[in-house]
Amino acid sequence: xxxxxxxxxxxxxxxxxxxxxxxxxxxxxxxxxxxxxxxxxxxxxxxxx
Numbered sequence: 001x002x003x004x005x006x007x008x009x010x011x012x013x014x015x016x017x018x019x020x021x022x023x024x025x026x027x028x029x030x031x032x033x034x035x036x037x038x039x040x041x042x043x044x045x046x047x048x049x
Contacts, residue, residue: 023046023047023048025046026039026047
């Protein structure tokens, strides 16, 4: 029972962390002037503007 709750809590934490990381990646640009790799289509749903 405890392992099940711990597993769900850990999954929730990892999901939240990955969503925040993806959101930061979608809303930022590369620091180099001439290098901006193409973003995948699925990443566009994490944009906040």
